[in-house]
Amino acid sequence: MNDGFKAFWAVLTVLAVIVVFWYAACIPMNIKGVLTEQERAGAEVQPPSAKDRRDMSEFGLVLNNSFAIPATWEQDRPRLPAPHQVAVEMWETTVQKKITSKRSLIYHGWVTLSATILGFVIGTGLGVLLAVGIVHSRVMDLSVMPWAIVSQTIPIIALAPMIIVVLYSVGIQGIIPKAVISAYLSFFPVVVGMVKGLRSPDAMQLDLLRTYSASRSQGFWKLRLPASMPYLFTSLKIGIAASLVGAIVGELPTGAVAGLGARLLAGSYYGQTVQIWSALFAAAILAACLVGLLGLVERKVLKRMGMAQ
Amino acid sequence: MILVLFAIVVWVLGWWLNSRLASGPYADTRIVRFLAPFIFGVTIIVIWELLVRGLDVSLVILPAPSVIAVRFANSLPILWEDFVQTIIKGAFSGYIIGCFAAFLMAIAVDRWDFLRLGLLPVGNFVAALPIVGTAPILVMWFGFDWHSKAAVVVVMVFFPMLVNTVAGLREATAMQRDLMETYAATYWQSFLKLRLPAAMPFIFNGLKISTTLALIGAIVAEFFGSPTLGMGFRISTSVGQLSLDMVWAEIVVAALAGTAFYGLVAMIEKAVTFWHPSQRG
Amino acid sequence: MNTESTTQPVIEARQLDLTFQTNDGPIHALKDVNLTVDKGEFVSFIGPSGCGKTTFLRCIAALETPTGGTLTVNGMTPDEARRNRAYGYVFQAAGLYPWRTIAKNIKLPLEIMGYSTTEQNERVRSVLELVDLEGFGGKFPWQLSGGMQQRASIARALAFDADILLMDEPFGALDEIVRDHLNEQLLALWARTEKTIGFVTHSIPEAVYLSTKIVVMSPRPGRITDVIDSPLPKERPLDIRDTPEFIEVAHRVREGLRAGHADDE
Numbered sequence: 001m002n003d004g005f006k007a008f009w010a011v012l013t014v015l016a017v018i019v020v021f022w023y024a025a026c027i028p029m030n031i032k033g034v035l036t037e038q039e040r041a042g043a044e045v046q047p048p049s050a051k052d053r054r055d056m057s058e059f060g061l062v063l064n065n066s067f068a069i070p071a072t073w074e075q076d077r078p079r080l081p082a083p084h085q086v087a088v089e090m091w092e093t094t095v096q097k098k099i100t101s102k103r104s105l106i107y108h109g110w111v112t113l114s115a116t117i118l119g120f121v122i123g124t125g126l127g128v129l130l131a132v133g134i135v136h137s138r139v140m141d142l143s144v145m146p147w148a149i150v151s152q153t154i155p156i157i158a159l160a161p162m163i164i165v166v167l168y169s170v171g172i173q174g175i176i177p178k179a180v181i182s183a184y185l186s187f188f189p190v191v192v193g194m195v196k197g198l199r200s201p202d203a204m205q206l207d208l209l210r211t212y213s214a215s216r217s218q219g220f221w222k223l224r225l226p227a228s229m230p231y232l233f234t235s236l237k238i239g240i241a242a243s244l245v246g247a248i249v250g251e252l253p254t255g256a257v258a259g260l261g262a263r264l265l266a267g268s269y270y271g272q273t274v275q276i277w278s279a280l281f282a283a284a285i286l287a288a289c290l291v292g293l294l295g296l297v298e299r300k301v302l303k304r305m306g307m308a309q
Numbered sequence: 310m311i312l313v314l315f316a317i318v319v320w321v322l323g324w325w326l327n328s329r330l331a332s333g334p335y336a337d338t339r340i341v342r343f344l345a346p347f348i349f350g351v352t353i354i355v356i357w358e359l360l361v362r363g364l365d366v367s368l369v370i371l372p373a374p375s376v377i378a379v380r381f382a383n384s385l386p387i388l389w390e391d392f393v394q395t396i397i398k399g400a401f402s403g404y405i406i407g408c409f410a411a412f413l414m415a416i417a418v419d420r421w422d423f424l425r426l427g428l429l430p431v432g433n434f435v436a437a438l439p440i441v442g443t444a445p446i447l448v449m450w451f452g453f454d455w456h457s458k459a460a461v462v463v464v465m466v467f468f469p470m471l472v473n474t475v476a477g478l479r480e481a482t483a484m485q486r487d488l489m490e491t492y493a494a495t496y497w498q499s500f501l502k503l504r505l506p507a508a509m510p511f512i513f514n515g516l517k518i519s520t521t522l523a524l525i526g527a528i529v530a531e532f533f534g535s536p537t538l539g540m541g542f543r544i545s546t547s548v549g550q551l552s553l554d555m556v557w558a559e560i561v562v563a564a565l566a567g568t569a570f571y572g573l574v575a576m577i578e579k580a581v582t583f584w585h586p587s588q589r590g
Numbered sequence: 591m592n593t594e595s596t597t598q599p600v601i602e603a604r605q606l607d608l609t610f611q612t613n614d615g616p617i618h619a620l621k622d623v624n625l626t627v628d629k630g631e632f633v634s635f636i637g638p639s640g641c642g643k644t645t646f647l648r649c650i651a652a653l654e655t656p657t658g659g660t661l662t663v664n665g666m667t668p669d670e671a672r673r674n675r676a677y678g679y680v681f682q683a684a685g686l687y688p689w690r691t692i693a694k695n696i697k698l699p700l701e702i703m704g705y706s707t708t709e710q711n712e713r714v715r716s717v718l719e720l721v722d723l724e725g726f727g728g729k730f731p732w733q734l735s736g737g738m739q740q741r742a743s744i745a746r747a748l749a750f751d752a753d754i755l756l757m758d759e760p761f762g763a764l765d766e767i768v769r770d771h772l773n774e775q776l777l778a779l780w781a782r783t784e785k786t787i788g789f790v791t792h793s794i795p796e797a798v799y800l801s802t803k804i805v806v807m808s809p810r811p812g813r814i815t816d817v818i819d820s821p822l823p824k825e826r827p828l829d830i831r832d833t834p835e836f837i838e839v840a841h842r843v844r845e846g847l848r849a850g851h852a853d854d855e
Contacts, residue, residue, distance in 0.1 A: 010427030018431075079450065138331040139324070142342065143349035153571035154564045155524040158540070161532070161548045162556045166370050169551075237437070245439045252532050260442075268445035268533055276445050284438045291437045484681050487653050491679040493672050494702045502698060506689045584688035584730060 022083055023073065028058035029080040030072040035061060037075070038068055081274045089278040102258075105282050111259040112247045113286060115175050119182020120243040124236060126183070127190030134191070135198040135224065136216070145195065151188045157181075160249045178250035178259075185246040186239030193235025197228025226305060233298035240290045248283060260286070312363030316356045323352030372554040380554040381561060387543070388562050395540040396566050398455035399527035403462025408519055411467045412512070415474035419504075420496075429475060436468035444530040458530045458539075465526040466519035473518070477511025478504050510585045513578035520570045524563060598665050600754060600786045601627040601650055607658030608645060608812075618811030619645045620656070625805060625814065629753075632780055632787045634797035635805045636843060637850065642812020643790045643805075647756050650788060651679050663754070675703060677754035678747025682762050684739035686731035686746075693718070693727030696746045703750055717745040720779060737768040741775075748783070755787045761796070770828060773799055777826055794847075798822075798840045799831060806843055808850025816846035 035053060039045045046064035047053060053061060062069065073082040081089075090105060097104040130148075134140045160181045167177040201223050209219050251261025260283045267276035327348055330341050354374050360366070361373040368376070381388065418424045444461050451457035481504050489499040531541025540559050547555040582588050606623040609616045620642045627633050635643035648654040649661060652668035663671035671677065678699075686695045693714045700710045718724055721741040731739050740760060747755060761769045773796060780787055791797050797804050798820065806816040820839055822830065830836055 007426045007430070010423050011430050012427075013423075014427035014431055138336065139328050139345075142331050142336070142345035143327045144346075146342075146346035147350065150568060153521055154567040155521060155528055157525050158528050158544055158560055158563050161545050162553060162560075165548045165551070166553070169369055241437050241439070245441055248439055248442065249529055249532070264442055264445050265533070268449065271449075273446070273449070280442045280446070283442050287438045288434060482685070484683060484685050485687075487648075488679065488681065488685055489702075490653060491651050491672060491677070492699045492702045493675065498702050502702070503687070506687065509689075582689075584732070586732075589732065 019083055022080075026078065026080050026082045027062055027069055027072045030075055030078045031058050031061045031065070031068065033077075033079065034068050034071045034075060035065060038065075038071065043067075077271050078273055081277050085274050086277045086281060089274045090281060093278065105263075105278060108258055108260050108263050108279070109282050109286055112178075112244070112251065112261065112283070115178035115247040115250065115259070116182050116240070116243045116286075116290070118175060119179035119246060120186050120240050122179065123183035123186035123243065124190045124239055127187045127239075128194055128232075130187075130191050131194030131198060132220075134195050136220075148188055148191045148195075152192060156188075157185065157246065157249055159184075160246065161252070164250055178247045181246040181250040182243035185242040189235045189238045189242060190232075193231045193238070194228060197231025198224045200231060201227045229302060229305060230298075230307065233294065233301070237291050237294050237298075240294060241287055244283065244287050244290065310363065312359045316359035316363065319352060319355050319359065323348055369551040369553060372557060376554050377557040377561070381558040384555065384558060387538075388558060390538050391540045391543050391559065392562055392566065394455060394536075394538050395458065395527050395531065396524065396570075399458030399530070399539070400462055400523040400570075402455075403459035403527065404466055404519060404523040406459065407463035407466035407523075408470050408516060410463065411470035411515075412474055414467075415471050415478060416500075418471070418475050419478040425475065429472070432468050432471050432475075436472055440465045440468075441526060441529045444526075445533045448530060448533045453534045453536055455539075458527045458535075461530040462523045462526040465522045469518050469522065470515040473511045473515030474508065477508030477515075480504075480511060481507040509582045510578075510587070513574065513582060516574050517571060517578070520574055521567060524567050524570070528563065599626045599662075600629050600631075600664060601625070601788070602662045603646075603649075603659065604661075605659035606646075606649065606656050606661055608642075608649065608654060608656045620649070621811035621813045623659070623812075623814055625817070627786060627788070627803070629786055630784050631803055632789065632801045633803045633805060634789045634791055634801040635807060636791055636794065636797045637807035637847065638792070638809055640809040640812070641807040641850070642809070643807050644758055645812060646807075647758055647788055647790050650754075651677060651756055675750055676752055677756050678750070678752045680740075680744055680747045680755070680757040680760045682759045684731065684736075684743040686739055686742060688730065688732055690730075691727065692723065692729055692731065692734070692742050695731065695742060696727075696749050699746065699750050705750075713749050717748045720748060720782070721745045722775065735768075737764055737772060740764065740772065744776075744779075748779075753785055755785045757787065757789045759790050759792070762791070769796070774828055776800065781824065794840050794843050795831060798836060798843060799826065799828075804839070804843055806846035806850065808847070815850045816842070818842055818846070 032053060035045050036050065039048070039050070045053075045068075047056070072078070073085070075081075078085070093103055093105040097106075099106050099110075101107065130140075130144070134145050134148075163180055164177045167173065167180065198220075205223060205227075206219070209223055214222070247259070248261035248264070251259040252265055260279050263279035263282075264276055267273065267279060327345050330336065330345050330348075333341075335341050357371075358373050358375060361371055366373075372380075414428075418428055441461070443464055444457075447460040447464070448457040451460050485503055485507070486499070489503055494502070528541040528544070531539045532545055535542040540563060544556050544559050547553070547559070579588055603623050603625045606620055607618075608620040609618055623642075623646060635646060637643050645654055649656050650663055650668055652672045661668055664674070664676050666674065666676075686692070687698070690698065696714045696717060697710045700713060705713070714727060718727055721744055723738065723741055723745065726734065726738065726742075731742065734742070744755075744757075744760065747757075761772050764772065777800060789797075789800060802820050802824075804816075804818040804820060805814055806818070807813065808815045818839060822835055822839065
């Protein structure tokens with residue numbers, strides 16, 4: 001209890017330091033843009049020539065123009081938006097916008113989330129099936145498993161743009177292409193993790209079942225499958241994170257109009273940094289919720305199975 | 310139609326061959342362990358070729374392996390330039406900077422309990438986030454060239470590497486630490502002689518995970534802006550021009566680079582952690 | 591060195607107390623422990639688990655800090671004694687580093703203490719001979735049996751010139767046959783090196799066979815219930831365990847252990 005309290009304060013302190021550091025970083029990051037704006041608005045800026053300012057270091061400019069510091073946290077299109085600007089943008093685009101609005105972050109988040117979940121379910125389902133096949137068939141183990149392992153070392157996400165365009169050219173668009181990407185990104189980690197899990201019972205436990213002359217399917221349901229659960233959940237958490245990345249990257253190449261990836265891309269086209277940051281945070285929160293949810297299910301399931309406290 | 314039938318025959322033949330190998334007396338030898346996936350891979354490629362030709366699949370949907378191979382052979386200079394830009398300049402430099410920075414941070418985190426309590430949960434949290442999303446920001450800050458790609462890679466590999474290294478540095482058992490204490494060893498003596506070697510399996514786990522992340526980061530970051538070369542650039546523009554054979558050629562390069570990079574790290578791991586049970590077997 | 595130091599006890603504990611604060615309240619690991627150990631003695635600590643025998647050994651090694659009383663090692667505080675490299679410590683498991691060869695493992699304390707390379711090699715050779723492991727210096731620990739690993743860890747503790755050897759159930763994880771053999775070897779080694787040895791065990795025959803002094807301890811709170819000076823001669827073949835004297839001492843130890851348990855119920 002005491003330790004938990006200490007850890008809580010430690011995390012809070014680290015977060016506070018990050019926020020302070022972030023605000024501090026805004027000053028040198030944004031000072032050049034701010035000074036140009038201030039000069040246009042008629043303020044005295046040191047040095048007055050824009051050319052001189054370009055060659056000066058950010059820190060020197062801050063020292064010469066300390067009056068401009070508050071403005072670095074209030075710019076319209078800053079290089080680095082301040083935390084509260086991102087927070088305000090997120091508040092305005094979630095709570096204060098109708099969910100159906102094209103500017104609602106919840107709407108964009110849902111577009112990405114639905115593709116993520118559809119892909120994740122397909123990918124993990126197929127992954128578990130293949131893992132069962134690999135564990136029960138020596139041929140599949142020998143021929144397929146090495147490729148599943150190698151696939152982990154390859155940036156297979158590079159396939160994403162092609163999948164989108166090819167599926168588009170045969171008339172499939174919308175959620176399906178993104179789900180396909182999400183599916184194959186979560187597929188391989190689940191195969192590898194699940195095979196490991198289904199193989200985790202040791203020789204003694206397998207021998208015990210043999211003394212009961214249990215059938216293969218009994219061995220699977222009563223020993224291998226329960227034993228694989230911790231491994232399954234570990235790879236599910238990796239898989240859902242990969243699925244989300246897949247859905248986001250899947251929104252990049254076609255110039256999609258909806259989804260968090262589209263927000264990122266549009267923001268980077270138009271220099272809307274606040275929009276980029278809020279889309280980024282939305283994606284982060286989404287990932288954290290998905291992983292956290294799986295963690296919760298994991299704890300519940302393992303507890304019921306008596307494998308965790 | 311004959312080609313399609315032929316594809317089915319090849320499939321049956323490949324599977325039959327592997328079944329024989331798997332149930333044969335040499336199933337556990339190294340040769341079969343190499344041969345079986347090789348036969349499977351070749352079977353898939355042959356079937357792919359036959360089906361694409363037999364069913365007249367359009368080039369803009371799925372090019373045949375032979376077409377991809379020809380394109381690959383004819384575009385070696387371009388592929389090499391893209392490889393240097395994305396893998397060597399972007400991924401590799403970011404990988405080294407990111408892993409090294411994470412290693413130094415891990416030492417600090419391990420040294421001060423407060424940092425471990427506060428920073429590690431944050432690091433664990435961030436490691437699960439879609440960090441490629443920082444790419445548009447970093448491209449805006451560091452420009453279109455490889456520097457911004459390296460920056461994305463640094464951010465991507467930092468947290469997995471940090472979490473693994475910290476876990477590794479705590480791997481030495483209480484007894485081994487006590488032993489160091491009875492020698493009145495200093496912090497750095499105990500670090501160099503006990504905790505660092507004990508952490509190596511974990512550090513290499515982090516390094517291996519990071520190889521793939523580095524390639525992903527470097528390629529995806531190019532989708533947000535790049536000079537007119539690089540693997541991500543080539544993939545997105547070739548997709549736009551529907552020259553899918555070029556896309557596939559780049560993917561072959563990415564696959565080779567990814568496997569080689571990972572294999573290199575795994576080889577160094579084998580040499581460094583030869584003593585670990587997972588490497589002895 | 592003055593003349594006094596020859597009569598000075600090697601280990602001296604007066605009213606030693608150690609209380610751990612846990613979530614379930616304080617635990618008296620040691621209470622009112624008084625003990626004097628002279629140079630060259632072989633002292634065994636025996637008792638059921640939780641009696642504080644390991645804790646006491648760890649106090650001597652300055653791995654735990656007592657909460658009351660005084661404890662001196664060679665006339666110094668345990669912490670000073672550790673910095674003077676007064677003792678070698680042998681744990682229950684060999685705890686050899688898997689990434690170092692046996693010879694390199696034995697060099698570990700020597701490297702830390704700054705011995706020259708030639709000195710290191712010389713010492714490794716001599717202690718390997720002492721524990722009967724000549725020719726195994728180039729092997730890795732995982733290529734050796736459990737008994738050999740434990741012998742290597744004793745060699746590691748002997749490598750620097752500590753005159754005290756602290757051993758915490760060093761043979762507890764080994765089978766009886768190996769254990770007998772190692773006990774015999776340990777006695778021979780003790781006779782040759784004239785070190786003072788503190789030895790934690792929960793085996794009565796082991797304690798009686800090895801020791802000149804047997805300290806019987808009991809739990810809750812951890813304390814000493816009996817100190818038995820062994821009448822057995824210094825020369826001890828394995829079959830001494832069948833003599834009436836041996837059985838007599840073993841009987842007294844068993845009585846002491848039972849007494850400790852009696853007021854527990």
